Amino acid sequence: MQEVLRDAKSLLRRENYRCTAQREVILELLARHSRRHYTAEEIHQSLRDENPQLGLSTVYRTLVVLEDVGLIRRLDVGDGVSRYEFDADDAAPHCHLICIRCGDVRDIACPVPQEMQSLIEAESFQITDYSMSFFGMCSHCTRRVRDGKIGDPGEDIHLMQ
Amino acid sequence: MQEVLRDAKSLLRRENYRCTAQREVILELLARHSRRHYTAEEIHQSLRDENPQLGLSTVYRTLVVLEDVGLIRRLDVGDGVSRYEFDADDAAPHCHLICIRCGDVRDIACPVPQEMQSLIEAESFQITDYSMSFFGMCSHCTRRVRDGKIGDPGEDIHLMQ
DNA sequence: TTAGATGCAAAGGCTTTGCAATTCT
């Protein structure tokens, strides 16, 4: 963890960005909760107590920087808000299971199949990034629906803006 | 094509939506250009000449309805604007190749691999939809960069909002 | 020292919504 942060700092400097306190705390939060998918607002809320001076616009600007150098990745679950996840160098390729009822986003290891890569390379398309998401109901919500605890589709989160 | 539209109309009625002139022209446009990925604004522009009265908010509301009944699908290329594509019943599963330089979005046949589906089902996750996108440079832009016609990365479209 | 980064408030841009008028069924 400490090493991850040290590497990140040197990467930032190498890319001609400064290592500011704000960038450090934001990156540290994302790295510490590498399975979470934070919105800018959530990051701001999470850090506000310890860093009362942190501005929301700084969070937004920092996310742009961190994504630019490849330390984090942006994810869109379809609700009109960008979410971000830490992206370690050795991060395994994964896709997202997005529950349309509770909004939970879960990673699942799943490499891009060779057959798919071949198809794309055949198009002479140079891949630099990818995103694979599956929408549906997580096991938790499926169980709750089956047990009659929730049944009204109106309870679904509003995924399509 | 005519049959597609007829089926669509009966589907709308079955789902308790009315078949209005606005819904018809919008659906007809999307169905006629099934390989395109229209933004609400583009749909509005495309139809304004023939239907001067069509309002942009009606386009937005119609897109919600058409997506709700499963006639179209929403796509996010990461620029903060929603795009929509016609989704026929017999549409082959496909993913999107999104060029980060020219913004072109291209479909490519590519079914969800069985191994991936198995992994997800193992999580007891009930899939209702999915989205697979690959970002990078299309063959056209790759060629232009190689030929020195474009080289400044600043020309890239701004994909991350 | 000084170019880059931050905070705040204001502006932007896409999308949604209130409401009166219109139109499918």
Place this chain on the structure above:
DNA sequence: AGAATTGCAAAGCCTTTGCATCTAA
């Protein structure tokens, strides 16, 4: 007739930006 739909304008919401101030290097 009556409820759904439409258009317009206004509002919402997430995100970006201008600018004076601050700060890492």
